[in-house]
Amino acid sequence: MVTHYFFKLFNSVKEQHEVDFAELELTSLFGKIERVKNVTDILDKDEFIAFTGNTFRIQDTLTHELPYGECHGFYGIKTEAQDVSDLVRRLAYIREFFMVIKTEEEPEKLLSRIFPKGVLEKNVQYFRSGEYVLCRFITHQYFLEKSQYISKLSRNEKEVDRNVDSLFDFLTKKLYRIPATATMRVGKRLEDYFTIREEPSLYLTHYMHPYKGRFHPKMVRALLNYVYPKKQGLVMDNFAGCGTLLVEATWMGLNNIGVEINPLSVLMSKVKCHSLTLNPSQLKEEITKFLKKVSSAISSFEQQSAGFSLLIKPTCHLETVEAQKQKIPTKIIRMFRNKKAIEKAIISYEIVKLVPNEEIKNFLLLGLSGTISDLTRRRSVEFIDVLKERLMDLYLRVYLFEKLNAVLKIRIGHSETYIGDTRNMKTSCKTWDGKKVEIENGSIDAIVNSPPYSTALDYVKNDLPQLTILNLAPSFEKLEMNMIGNPKLKYYTNELVDEIETNHKDFQKLPTTAKTIIIRLLKNGRMKTSIRTYKFYKDMYESLGEMSRVMKKGCKCAIVIGNNNYKLDSNYVEVKNDKVIWEIAEKEDIGLIRDIVITRQLEKTRAGMIRYESIVILKKK
16 A cells, blocks of 8 residues: 655755755655655645645645745655654654555544544644545644744743644644735734744743854754664763753653763753753742742842841841852953842852752752843843743743643653763763763764864853852863863963974874864964864864764764864965864774765854854764
C-alpha cells in the first residue's frame, strides 16, 4: 500500500543552507526524499489531484505562506502508512506535511494508528476523497516558534488561553484570513504576527535570560535530528552556553547533559529545562510570596538606613547588606545607573537563599539575575517593578508551555547541566550543589556544540554584575582565565610565544594548517592574535579528545564554528578554524573522522571579522 508524502518548508526559510538542513534531517528521520521546486508540481500526482475539489482544496493549503527560493519542500514515498509521531515532534524546518494513501480503512482508525497523540483540527486534519485519504500534520516546531508572539502580546493567563486557541486555529480555520500590512504599527492582531516572515528564536524558555552569542534553535534541532535520529538516548553539549541545545533536546524527548564553565550559564540551562516541568499554579504562588517578602525587606532596610528602629526583626540586616556591597568591585558598581539597586539586589538574593524548593529557588535566582542585567541598561526604573515584570513574564512562559502541551503532549527529556571544563570532563565536572560527577567513557550518543569562535566574543563581560552580586563566581578573573577563546590578552603568557618559536610538543602536534597560520600571524607582527589563536587550538585539541572519549563508537557530533579574517600585508587572510577542527579530530589520538561540512554565510556579526560559519560533523571510528 504505497503512501505519498509532501513536506512543506517554513515560509521563513531564506537561505540555501536552511534547505540543506531540512534535507539532512528529513533524510535521517524519514528516508529517501526528492526536492520539490514548486508546490504545484505535487498536483501532477493523481493521489493529490483527488483533493482539489470543493470540499477540501489542497492547492489552497499548499500555496499558503510559501518560502522564497527554488525549493518549496520535499516528496517521498513509503510502502505503507507509518507512525509519524517522531516527524511531528522533531522536524525543525518543515512547518507541515501531508500524507495520501489509497485505503478502505476509516480515517479515524488510520490516525489512531499512525499519530495516536494527535488532536483533530489542532495539529492534524484528515479528508477523504473516494478511495483516497489525505492527512495533514502540523509540526510541534510551528507552535513552539509562534508562541513567541503569544508571550509578546499576553499580559495574563486569560489572554494566554485565548491566544493559544487562536494559534491552534490559525492554520486550520484561518487559512483564508488576510493579514494586516507589514508596516502597520497600530491595530495589529495576534494572527497578523503569525504571518510575519521571520524565524522567532526566543520562544518559551529560550528567552529566560540575556545571553550573547546563542545558537539558532531551529538549526540546533535539525542538526540533532541528523546526528541522532533515534527516539531515546543521551545527547550532550559540552559548550552548553545558555542551554539552547539542551532545551531543544528536552522538547524532543531526549535525555541530555550540558557542560559549561560559567556558573551563570549553568543556571540558565538548568532553569530553562527544569521549569518545563514546574506546576504553574505553585510557581505563581511562590513568586507572589517572594515579591511580598522582598518588598517588605527593602522597606525595612530603608528604615534602618534612615536610622529608625524596627519593631520586627528584619529579614536582612543593614550590616549584612553593607558587608556584601563592600565586596563588589568599583567597576561593577559603576555599571548601575541607580546605585541603590545594588542594595536591593543583595537583599533579594538573601531571601532567595531561604527558599526550600530547589527548582523554585533556581527559577527565582535566574529571574533576579535577569533583573540585575536589565538594571545595568535601563534608566529611571524601580528595582521591584523590574523584578516583578521579569518574574511574571517568565511565569507566563511556563504557563503557556503547559497550555500548548495539553495538545502537543510532548514527553519531556531529562536534562542535567554540570559546572565543568570541557578539556577535562573526567574530573572537573560537578553538580549545582557541588557534588563531583564523572562523564564516563562511551556514555554519550551524540554531541552538538558551538565552541567560542577563536576569541571573537567576551562571554563573561555582560555577566559580571550577576556573577558577583549573586556570588556565582567570587573570582570572575579566575573564571575568565580558564575560559576557552577569551579575547583578553592579559590571560595569555609569554610561554605561548616560546612554545611556538621552539616548536614545543603541544605546538608540534597541531595540524599543518594551524601551525602555518599561527606562524604567519606571528611573523607579520600580529603577536597577540597569534598566541590567542594558538591557545584556542591547544584547548580545542584537549576538548576534542574528551568528546571522543565520552562518545559511543559510530556516533556523531556536530560542531558549529566560525572562521576569522585578519588583515595581513594589506590583505584579509581567512583563518580556517573549521578545517583546523576537523584536522585535529582526524588525528590518531583523537579518533574521529569527517562526515560532512556545511558552510553558511552570517548576516549580522562582524566580531573578529567572522563572515562564515561552518558546521563540521564528525563520526567516532
